[in-house]
Amino acid sequence: MQAVRAVLFIDKTALLIYDITMLEKIKKLKVNIGWKSIIFIAVCVVLVLIDLLTKIFEERNGWSFIIIRNFIEVESGSRNPGCAFSFLAEAAWGQIFLIVVTFIMLILLIALFTVLPERFILMKLAISMVVAGAIGNLIDRIAYQEVRDFVGLNMFGDMVSCNFADFWIVIGAILAIIDLLFINEWAVFPLTKSAKLAQKKRKEQEEEKKRQESSAVKSEEQDKGENG
Numbered sequence: 001m002q003a004v005r006a007v008l009f010i011d012k013t014a015l016l017i018y019d020i021t022m023l024e025k026i027k028k029l030k031v032n033i034g035w036k037s038i039i040f041i042a043v044c045v046v047l048v049l050i051d052l053l054t055k056i057f058e059e060r061n062g063w064s065f066i067i068i069r070n071f072i073e074v075e076s077g078s079r080n081p082g083c084a085f086s087f088l089a090e091a092a093w094g095q096i097f098l099i100v101v102t103f104i105m106l107i108l109l110i111a112l113f114t115v116l117p118e119r120f121i122l123m124k125l126a127i128s129m130v131v132a133g134a135i136g137n138l139i140d141r142i143a144y145q146e147v148r149d150f151v152g153l154n155m156f157g158d159m160v161s162c163n164f165a166d167f168w169i170v171i172g173a174i175l176a177i178i179d180l181l182f183i184n185e186w187a188v189f190p191l192t193k194s195a196k197l198a199q200k201k202r203k204e205q206e207e208e209k210k211r212q213e214s215s216a217v218k219s220e221e222q223d224k225g226e227n228g
């Protein structure tokens with residue numbers, strides 16, 4: 001029984017230390033909104049307007065034309081009460097769930113955009129595009145309880161309806177993945193010179209920190225030996 005209590009005490013202590021560490025890291029975060037971020041915010045606004053205006057015009061004018069037959073076709077009147085591929089379209093609680101999830105996602109993305117350093121250009125652009133798409137479809141869900149789609153795309157042999165907001169989200173997600181995999185300083189497979197230099201510098205700093213910690217431990221052991 002005592003062993004169980006000891007384990008629980010250690011777990012609680014570890015969690016407390018983790019929470020304190022996370023709080024300290026959060027406190028160190030600062031707002032990073034420079035001229036680049038302002039440009040991306042303007043881009044986000046423009047993309048939202050493009051999405052909303054195209055939806056208005058397709059409703060008013062009843063668009064119906066073919067760009068590439070059986071691949072890209074524009075047809076007014078398609079409405080989706082769900083999300084991608086009509087997921088949750090039949091659920092009575094689907095709209096409320098999607099609206100709540102979208103609000104949470106927007107809060108997290110905007111917070112990330114705010115604290116992300118200005119040097120993360122591609123990631124900030126990606127976040128701006130995803131936020132623009134999410135806002136465009138969120139407005140539809142709140143105003144119409146459905147999303148206005150009018151662009152038909154051939155996806156794996158089936159035509160699916162979407163809109164410009166969906167394009168922004170998909171393109172933004174692709175840019176974010178590319179940035180995380182190959183471009184920014186935390187890239188899994190860094191391809192850019194700046195990413196390689198940043199990772200090399202961080203590795204050197206970590207090694208230096210380990211050396212300092214090791215030296216500090218040795219000094220303490222020597223002091224104990226001399227005092228003993």
